[in-house]
Amino acid sequence: MRLFVSIDLPDRLADAVADAQERFVDAAGLRFVDPAQAHLTLFFIGDVDPERLEDIEAALTRAVDDAGVDPFDLRVGGFGVFPSLDYVSVVWAGVRERAGAAETTRLHEAVARELTALGFEGDDHAFTPHVTLARMDDARGKSLVRRVVREGDPDLGAFHVDRINLTESTLRSDGPEYETVASFGL
Numbered sequence: 001m002r003l004f005v006s007i008d009l010p011d012r013l014a015d016a017v018a019d020a021q022e023r024f025v026d027a028a029g030l031r032f033v034d035p036a037q038a039h040l041t042l043f044f045i046g047d048v049d050p051e052r053l054e055d056i057e058a059a060l061t062r063a064v065d066d067a068g069v070d071p072f073d074l075r076v077g078g079f080g081v082f083p084s085l086d087y088v089s090v091v092w093a094g095v096r097e098r099a100g101a102a103e104t105t106r107l108h109e110a111v112a113r114e115l116t117a118l119g120f121e122g123d124d125h126a127f128t129p130h131v132t133l134a135r136m137d138d139a140r141g142k143s144l145v146r147r148v149v150r151e152g153d154p155d156l157g158a159f160h161v162d163r164i165n166l167t168e169s170t171l172r173s174d175g176p177e178y179e180t181v182a183s184f185g186l
Contacts, residue, residue: 001048002169005060005111007074007104007161009131014038016156020093021133023148024122027141030091030134038131038180040074040095040106042164045120052118057182059114060166061142065185066109071162071186073146074100076131077155083125088139092130093156098151100161104129107164131156162186 009017017035024030075096095101105127112122136145157179162166166181 001050001053001181002171003045003048003056004046004167004169005042005115006165006167007042007107008167008180009038009040009076010159011036013076013157013159015103016076017093017131017133018153020156022082023152024091024134024141024145024152027136027144027148029136029140029142030145031137033132034175035125036148037176039167040104040129040131042104043111043115043120043122045115053181055118056115056166058162059118059182060111060182063107063126063150063162064186066113067104067106067171069106069186071160072100072103073158074104074161075155075158077153079129079133079149079152080128081145081149081156082128084116085149088136088142089139090132091145091149092132094131095129099158101129103161111164121172154185 013033017038021032079096081088109128163183163185168179170177
């Protein structure tokens with residue numbers, strides 16, 4: 001099983017994600033994510049033996065309790081890239097600073113603590129809450145991406161977060177397919 005922990009965007013924001021992606025449509029070398037599967041990754045676990053699922057679920061239950069985060073509203077907006085505008089590999093929409101960023105970061109930190117204690121490796125960079133819009137396979141469209149990121153500040157909308165999900169990702173030739181394995185209420 002290939003797993004990650006996520007906050008999933010509601011279906012009603014899929015059009016807003018698609019509209020944001022439209023600003024980059026002429027940038028060659030971009031591979032767009034399916035707007036209907038838009039999510040915010042709190043922790044990428046990776047390939048896991050299904051026998052470890054029970055331990056992971058127990059860890060996520062503890063993480064939600066430890067984070068002390070009540071249900072909250074999260075607003076997605078603004079563009080960014082990883083790792084930098086000089087070398088673009090991911091194009092994303094962020095989480096507004098005053099609308100869910102602190103709660104999302106607290107959830108990430110609690111989840112990361114619990115899952116690294118189980119031996120899963122966390123990211124080697126600072127956590128930036130975001131929704132991936134596209135991945136850049138080559139640099140042909142980098143100048144357009146830079147311009148849109150610098151000039152664009154879209155508001156994709158807000159939604160209420162009352163749970164995090166353990167999600168399975170199945171890689172297919174036409175892109176990943178996601179399925180919720182378990183949900184953990186805040």
